[in-house]
Amino acid sequence: MSARTGEWDDERSSRNGCTGCLALPFVMAHRVFRPSRPDRIRDSGIERAQIARTAIGIVATLWMIFAYPLRESAMDVVGGKFTEVFLSTGILLIAGPLALAAFVLSARPPVRALYRRRLTGPLRGFAALFGCAGLLFLVTSGAFSQIGAAAPVALLGTLLGLFAALFALPFGITAAVLSVHYVFRTADVHEVLPPLISPLLVWSMFAFQIFDSPPVAAPAVVRALFLIGPPLSVTLLSVWELRRLRMRFGITLGRALLRHLPG
Numbered sequence: 001m002s003a004r005t006g007e008w009d010d011e012r013s014s015r016n017g018c019t020g021c022l023a024l025p026f027v028m029a030h031r032v033f034r035p036s037r038p039d040r041i042r043d044s045g046i047e048r049a050q051i052a053r054t055a056i057g058i059v060a061t062l063w064m065i066f067a068y069p070l071r072e073s074a075m076d077v078v079g080g081k082f083t084e085v086f087l088s089t090g091i092l093l094i095a096g097p098l099a100l101a102a103f104v105l106s107a108r109p110p111v112r113a114l115y116r117r118r119l120t121g122p123l124r125g126f127a128a129l130f131g132c133a134g135l136l137f138l139v140t141s142g143a144f145s146q147i148g149a150a151a152p153v154a155l156l157g158t159l160l161g162l163f164a165a166l167f168a169l170p171f172g173i174t175a176a177v178l179s180v181h182y183v184f185r186t187a188d189v190h191e192v193l194p195p196l197i198s199p200l201l202v203w204s205m206f207a208f209q210i211f212d213s214p215p216v217a218a219p220a221v222v223r224a225l226f227l228i229g230p231p232l233s234v235t236l237l238s239v240w241e242l243r244r245l246r247m248r249f250g251i252t253l254g255r256a257l258l259r260h261l262p263g
Helices: 003-033 044-067 074-106 109-117 120-140 151-181 183-188 193-209 220-249
Strands: none
Touching: 003 120, 003 151, 044 220, 074 109, 074 120, 074 151, 074 183, 074 193, 120 151, 120 183, 151 183, 183 193, 193 220
C-alpha cells in the first residue's frame, strides 16, 4: 500500500469516526427503544401501513401549514409539535406501566412468568428516558460547572456538561419519538399490546388538543378534520392490525392471556 493510499485510509477512518460520534445518540436511542425480542412476529403489511399513515399525516400537516396563514411563528409551530411528542411520551410513562401491569396480572400462571421476563425491554426504555431527563436536569442546573473551584477542575466540569448535553439532547428527542412510535417496546411483551395501547394514547392527546388553539387560520371544517383524523386513523389502523394478527397468526388477546374459550 502506498503512502498516499495510507493517508487516504487514515482520513476516511477519521471521518467515519467523527460521523460515528455524531450518530451515537441516535444509534443508542434506536437500540434502546426498538423492540428486539427474537421470536416477535413481524408483519410487513402492518409495518407498511404504519409508515404510510405517518407519512400521510406529515404531508397533510405540511400542506395545512403552507396552505393557510399561520397564527403564530414557524418556530412556535415547530415547538408545539415537539411539545406534543413530549406530552405523548409523558402519557405513555403513566399509561404504559399500568397497561403492562394489567396485562401481566391478567394472564394465567403458565404465561404470566414468561411475560414478566419479557418486561426487560420496556423497563430498559423507561430507565433510559428517566436517566436522560436526569442528565439534562444536571446540565441545565449547572451541576457540572460546580464540580470544583479550581480553574482546571471547573473547566473539566464545563466540558463534561457540554458533552453530556450534546449526547442527552439528541438522544432525548429521538427517544421520545421512538418511544411513541414503538409504544415503549410493549411488543417485546406481546404483539397485541401496541395496537391496544395506541388508541388510548392518541385519544388522550385529542383531549388535550381540543382545548388548544389551532396554529393556522384554517376553516372550521379543516381544523375539525385535522383534529379528529389522527386519533380516528390510529384507532382504525389498530383494529385492522388486531384483525390481521388474528386472521394470519391466530393471535388474540384472549389467547395471549390463556383466557380464550376452548373449541
